[in-house]
Amino acid sequence: LGFQITVVGTSHGAAIYSGLRVKTLIVVAMTLSGGLAGLAGAVEVAGIQHRLEDNFAAGFGLSGIAVALIARLSPSAVPLAAILFGIFYAGAGALQRRIGLPFPLVWIVEAITIFAVAILHWANSKRTAYA
Amino acid sequence: MPDGNLVLLTGLLASGVRLSMAIGFAAIGKSVAERSGMINVGVEGIMLVGAFLATFGSVATGSPWGGVVLAMIGGGIMAAFHALFVIKLRINQIVSGIGLVILGLGLSGFLYRLTLGATPVEIPSFQAVKLAPLSTLPVIGPALFGQNVLAYICVALAFLVGWFLNRTAFGLQIRACGENPEAARAMGISVSRIRTACIVFGGAMAGLGGAYLAIAQINSFVEDMVARRGFLAIACVVFGRWRPVGALAAAIGFGLAEAAQIRLQTRFPNLPYQFLVMLPYLLATVALVFSSRSSVAPHALRRSALPG
Numbered sequence: 283l284g285f286q287i288t289v290v291g292t293s294h295g296a297a298i299y300s301g302l303r304v305k306t307l308i309v310v311a312m313t314l315s316g317g318l319a320g321l322a323g324a325v326e327v328a329g330i331q332h333r334l335e336d337n338f339a340a341g342f343g344l345s346g347i348a349v350a351l352i353a354r355l356s357p358s359a360v361p362l363a364a365i366l367f368g369i370f371y372a373g374a375g376a377l378q379r380r381i382g383l384p385f386p387l388v389w390i391v392e393a394i395t396i397f398a399v400a401i402l403h404w405a406n407s408k409r410t411a412y413a
Numbered sequence: 414m415p416d417g418n419l420v421l422l423t424g425l426l427a428s429g430v431r432l433s434m435a436i437g438f439a440a441i442g443k444s445v446a447e448r449s450g451m452i453n454v455g456v457e458g459i460m461l462v463g464a465f466l467a468t469f470g471s472v473a474t475g476s477p478w479g480g481v482v483l484a485m486i487g488g489g490i491m492a493a494f495h496a497l498f499v500i501k502l503r504i505n506q507i508v509s510g511i512g513l514v515i516l517g518l519g520l521s522g523f524l525y526r527l528t529l530g531a532t533p534v535e536i537p538s539f540q541a542v543k544l545a546p547l548s549t550l551p552v553i554g555p556a557l558f559g560q561n562v563l564a565y566i567c568v569a570l571a572f573l574v575g576w577f578l579n580r581t582a583f584g585l586q587i588r589a590c591g592e593n594p595e596a597a598r599a600m601g602i603s604v605s606r607i608r609t610a611c612i613v614f615g616g617a618m619a620g621l622g623g624a625y626l627a628i629a630q631i632n633s634f635v636e637d638m639v640a641r642r643g644f645l646a647i648a649c650v651v652f653g654r655w656r657p658v659g660a661l662a663a664a665i666g667f668g669l670a671e672a673a674q675i676r677l678q679t680r681f682p683n684l685p686y687q688f689l690v691m692l693p694y695l696l697a698t699v700a701l702v703f704s705s706r707s708s709v710a711p712h713a714l715r716r717s718a719l720p721g
Contacts, residue, residue: 348515351508384526386636389519396512400504 287311322346348392352399367392425672427560433661433668434564435460435626435639439646440653440660441571442618447650448578449611450591450711453495454510456619457643458517463488463623465521468634469528471537477628480537481563481621488620489613491517496612500605514643522636529634539563539629563621563629570618571661578657587611591711619643648697655711670696 290297290307297304326342349367353359374388439456446453453459463484471480491513498509539561578584586607589597594604626642627634645667646660653659670693678686 386522393516404502
């Protein structure tokens with residue numbers, strides 16, 4: 283199933299020609315992803331905050347996308363990227379408490395990380411292209 | 414119809430139009446960028462920076478127009494950044510867009526807390542301009558003729574941009590870049606230059622949308638105030654079938670749903686208000702599902718790789 287999903291994502295045409303049920307696979311992948319996102323919400327409420335508040339996961343969804351992008355869409359790299367962002371959050375909180383730097387700084391750092399990773403990727407592909 | 418309902422309807426139309434203009438500006442700009450074949454999912458972030466810059470600029474210059482200019486310049490710069498990444502460095506458009514959203518969230522919040530956050534100040538903002546005899550028309554008067562200057566500009570821009578895309582040579586070149594960039598290139602059009610221009614225009618418009626929100630609709634800056642309107646603008650472009658006027662119409666439809674939702678909250682006090690807040694978005698999702706069936710998207714929209 284995992285391989286089939288990858289094929290659909292990499293080459294839509296190839297997936298159709300090899301007889302994969304593309305639409306079903308997309309729905310399955312989306313459902314899995316939604317289920318995991320729901321699990322993330324459950325972890326935050328049941329494991330960390332122990333109460334349900336409005337807007338308790340402010341901006342976490344967006345950071346989730348950022349983490350996936352930085353991990354270059356490979357699940358095994360996700361924990362590393364996620365821990366990195368966790369450090370950003372903790373660090374920004376500490377900076378605000380210690381020297382009063384505004385917390386939104388964390389978003390700027392996240393964005394710079396995304397662009398930096400993208401540029402690294404671009405530089406790498408350029409090098410291999412000419413090698 | 415009894416009088417009370419008439420008043421309600423009048424207010425509903427007027428506030429619906431007022432609530433829709435911020436999305437409208439962004440959607441008009443975005444429809445141009447998408448016609449040239451580029452997707453920028455970072456509209457949300459650009460609108461946030463626009464909202465902050467508009468607040469800052471109108472306080473600094475003492476005139477809301479100063480805020481508008483600053484917001485458009487800021488939006489244009491952020492979009493130029495996006496263009497540099499996706500056209501020059503050929504980085505995935507979605508990656509760069511998400512980066513912009515997060516960057517905008519951070520920049521606007523960070524700078525706001527550093528500059529205006531500590532001291533509450535009066536923000537020069539746009540007031541409603543009542544076109545005297547017309548704005549007293551029953552029901553539609555306030556909605557059509559009782560808005561602020563920016564709202565009129567928004568409607569005019571929608572038609573102007575639509576005319577520009579369909580009736581001028583440059584508009585044709587833009588559409589050629591979106592439908593078939595290879596052919597456009599063969600015709601001697603600089604695809605990347607036109608696309609950059611369209612992205613920057615889209616960014617300036619998104620900045621303007623943010624400015625509308627901050628100094629014409631809410632009259633203050635609040636962190637994360639764009640509240641996903643940038644993503645709705647993307648939906649409006651699809652729903653409006655990539656036409657500026659259509660995109661604005663979709664935005665107004667959403668604004669009306671939003672206005673209705675706010676009024677329903679007082680009608681059903683027992684219902685959790687979050688449920689009603691959700692409704693316009695549900696509506697947008699359902700509408701998208703149905704409109705995407707007969708999609709007329711520019712052909713080159715999802716291919717970020719372009720020749721040369």
